Amino acid sequence: MVTNATSFSRSGLSDWLLQRLTALILAAYTLFLVGYLALHPDLDYAAWARLFAGLPMKLFTLAAAVSLAIHAWIGLWTVLTDYVTERLLGPVATPLRLALEIAMILVNLGFAVWAIDILWGV
């Protein structure tokens, strides 16, 4: 068993499942938005605001924003633990990786909170 403190769920199985589940939500949301934009070529602010006024769309968008944060956390954590390692960079790697991981986590959380603020603040 390899231990780790900064992965999203600390479990390989949970991370793997969540990455797939969040990918499905993101795919559905992307398809929906692309389809909506394709069907509304003369889109104006009023129609756009109406789309996001209903609770189902707010919840769908929230699910997509949270999914993006989780998906990016798991994916970027994997990239950082692959390439920012002592094996490749020497002793500087551990503090550097930790700093990058914390920055990545804060940015992800920040974007998720910002999305909530936009959805319910406008």
Added chain:
Amino acid sequence: MLKVSIYRYNPDRDDAPYMQDYEVDTGGKDLMVLDVLEMLKAQDPTLAYRRSCREGVCGSDGMNISGKNGLACITPLSQCVRDNQLVLRPLPGLPVIRDLVVDMSQFYAQYKRVKPWLMNDEPPPPIERLQTPEERAKLDGLYECILCACCSTACPSWWWNPDKFVGPAGLLQAYRFLADSRDTHTEERLAGLEDPFSVFRCRGIMNCVDVCPKNLNPTAAIGKIRQLLLKSGT
């Protein structure tokens, strides 16, 4: 004359590795790469490589042959010579001891980690533990591995984390014992593999399947391990 370019490094003498060029007369025959190495060894006795059975059974002469890992003894020149040139390098990602000889300690450490032996707490029957033909058939495609390390050293995930990711060879053997009807330690084996590195660092790029000289499929075995983890962990 066939041009052969070989990775040379003798840590006692050389500051850095270099490529040395040789020419060999193959007489137009489609020799195996190992035959060419033997001819070169006669020309230059300082050339170092591992070999033993010369028929793809022992797994000693795994090396990077014109960019693809394989066994020198069963790789014909027709499969790997381009523009009349053969390029031989040691297996990637492992420390080089000398020329084409690599230090396999890390590879064996990961093999050892999956406890590649049968564990059964029940008292042994008088003669042997029996399997049905169907149960035995589940081990086909798993037990044939010769531990040549061609797969694990072709895997980027293993290059980056050889101490944490078990790698395709180790995981194929992990599944070989998970799939064995006589083994009773399935849960314990799975618990040791559930973290984000041991199994899940596999990104499914299938380099292992592409290079395996025995045509085995570690990616499929890794998929089966994930299914078992899913079954026991959800």
